[in-house]
Amino acid sequence: xxxxxxxxxxxxxxxxxxxxxxxxxxxxxxxxxxxxxxxxxxxxxxxxxxxxxxxxxxxxxxxxxxxxxxxxxxxxxxxxxxxxxxxxxxxxxxxxxxxxxxxxxxxxxxxxxxxxxxxxxxxxxxxxxxxxxxxxxxxxxxxxxxxxxxxxxxxxxxxxxxxxxxxxxxxxxxxxxxxxxxxxxxxxxxx
Numbered sequence: 001x002x003x004x005x006x007x008x009x010x011x012x013x014x015x016x017x018x019x020x021x022x023x024x025x026x027x028x029x030x031x032x033x034x035x036x037x038x039x040x041x042x043x044x045x046x047x048x049x050x051x052x053x054x055x056x057x058x059x060x061x062x063x064x065x066x067x068x069x070x071x072x073x074x075x076x077x078x079x080x081x082x083x084x085x086x087x088x089x090x091x092x093x094x095x096x097x098x099x100x101x102x103x104x105x106x107x108x109x110x111x112x113x114x115x116x117x118x119x120x121x122x123x124x125x126x127x128x129x130x131x132x133x134x135x136x137x138x139x140x141x142x143x144x145x146x147x148x149x150x151x152x153x154x155x156x157x158x159x160x161x162x163x164x165x166x167x168x169x170x171x172x173x174x175x176x177x178x179x180x181x182x183x184x185x186x187x188x189x190x191x
Contacts, residue, residue, distance in 0.1 A: 084112035
């Protein structure tokens with residue numbers, strides 16, 4: 001899909017969602033963020049600045065980087081009613097459907113819905129990650145009568161429309177303040 005098609009789809013799908021919200025439906029956002037040992041990937045936390053990369057010292061220019069860095073997956077759901085229990089998982093890869101189904105949906109989202117949204121007047125909005133729309137996850141959500149944004153109606157690349165992205169950005173900024181680095185994943189999880 002080109003940029004124009006993506007933008008059109010985002011506008012159309014955001015419009016559908018907002019009409020549901022205007023009709024009095026609560027929006028529940030479920031999303032994850034990956035945290036690495038250091039904040040070097042956070043804007044403004046780069047460790048070395050220069051205008052000509054050829055003049056960079058070799059210890060900076062040829063710094064090794066693992067293909068799949070150790071990281072923590074942190075997932076939560078939020079709505080105007082509250083925040084679900086937070087799920088923290090050591091991971092080198094993206095959130096897989098089994099991890100997502102058990103750790104996020106079964107153990108956190110469903111209890112959150114039972115506690116804050118018993119009336120059933122809500123819409124669950126996951127992001128477009130493939131695990132979120134796997135057959136097993138969609139089957140569980142349907143079995144538990146959890147209304148969710150269908151993949152075809154989910155707006156692509158509109159983080160500005162999803163307040164949970166602001167929560168992640170603020171948390172990431174606070175965590176890596178002053179170029180803080182974790183020595184291991186346990187320390188990162190405690191932070």
